[in-house]
Amino acid sequence: MHEPRPSDIVALDHAHLWHPFTQMQEWLAADPLVISAAEGNYLIGADGRRYLDGVSSLWCNVHGHRHPAIDAAIRDQLHRVAHTTLLGLASPPAALVAARLAALAPAGLTRTFYSDAGATAVEIALKLALQYWRLRGEDRPGFVALVEAYHGDTLGAMSIGFSETFHRFYRPLLPVERVPAPYALQRLEARPESEALAIALERLDETLRRKRGTIAAVVLEPLMQGAAGMWPQPVEYLREVRALTQRHETLLVCDEVATGFGRTGRLFACDHTATSPDLLVLGKGLTGGYLPLAATLATEEIFRAFLGPYDGYTAFFHGHTFTGNALACAAALASLQLFTPAMLAAIPAKAAALAAALAAAVRPLPSVFEIRQQGLMVGIELMRDPQRRTGFAPAERIGHRVILAARRRGVVLRPLGDVLVLMPPLSIGDDEIATLVAVAAESIAEVTGA
């Protein structure tokens, strides 16, 4: 095949593509970086330049790009079949991954329902929760979600994870009660950190009491609200939310699309407190970040509520064309096999090295308001005047300018507003951690004039 030139790709992109989460007017005004290959923790530009993948290709790459074991598993699956439907047929990779997830996930989550994006897996969790209560003879149309939650951009996921900036043109469709997690109380209500946990739990308790019998589920991102700008939670919050949902007899949905698969230092964020939700949502890193596959895991109790004779029509009438795609499941199986005890045990040391480097090189910069980290998940919030808590004006595009400065230094990043996100593949090495932090520090200093 004739290899197109990078300039042709830019022209075609500018003429025909519409990029996600992108102001296209700004996009069209500059030539984009074209990534045409990758290797390990590096992306390779069409001009041959190598860039450290500092955000794991939007938080999903786990073991590095072109990992031999995952590449081989996909190739091997291609020799058999790329895709067959799970509607009416079984498929080896889909069954094997479901069994593996049941073994690895928090206790009791034994059933996997597949889809193809974090958002669709969230939709499935919401629908399962709604139908579960209906099947038990209760009408519970409402959900409780966190202030500044993010669960994806489809309508249901957006209802529970409503973001004013992202979603203001779409009114939430589901009735949702908002409760602040502890960090939201510190940030939005200036509550001291020492009181925030107790107040957050009190608010949830009060909400569940007031809305008794109408709440299908409490939905949250455990340990770190990613898209909010990396808002961390104390582990006790998750443990106590689980206790409250049990006391008030409602379901708990944990969205581990961003936190799952080793990101926070354990396989799942829920593992930090041995918390088992009723529904667990997984995506991104499930295939090692190779292919679009997501999963909604449920307990046997929820699963059994849907059983009955055909003509009772209690089945879960939901599915997507590519539900349980064989290539994606083959990648997932290979990726899950790479999570050996030794591999998981190495993550906390990497997280500690990252924290130490950030404390030395980034923390002292005058525009750094906070560094928030859980495992290999970091948000560095930049402000014009951190003491007075005055931010930069959005039009200054500080976060964006910092990532462009980092790119010139050979690191690809993507900010959340003025929060610089560092989320390297779990396979990142010590030297690469040092490079990542040095580049982040230099780029922040360059753009903020420190």
Ligand code: PMP
């Ligand atoms: N939930 C969380 C916690 C996420 O961070 C994201 C994506 N960043 C999603 C859901 C949506 O996943 P997807 O983009 O695959 O639809």
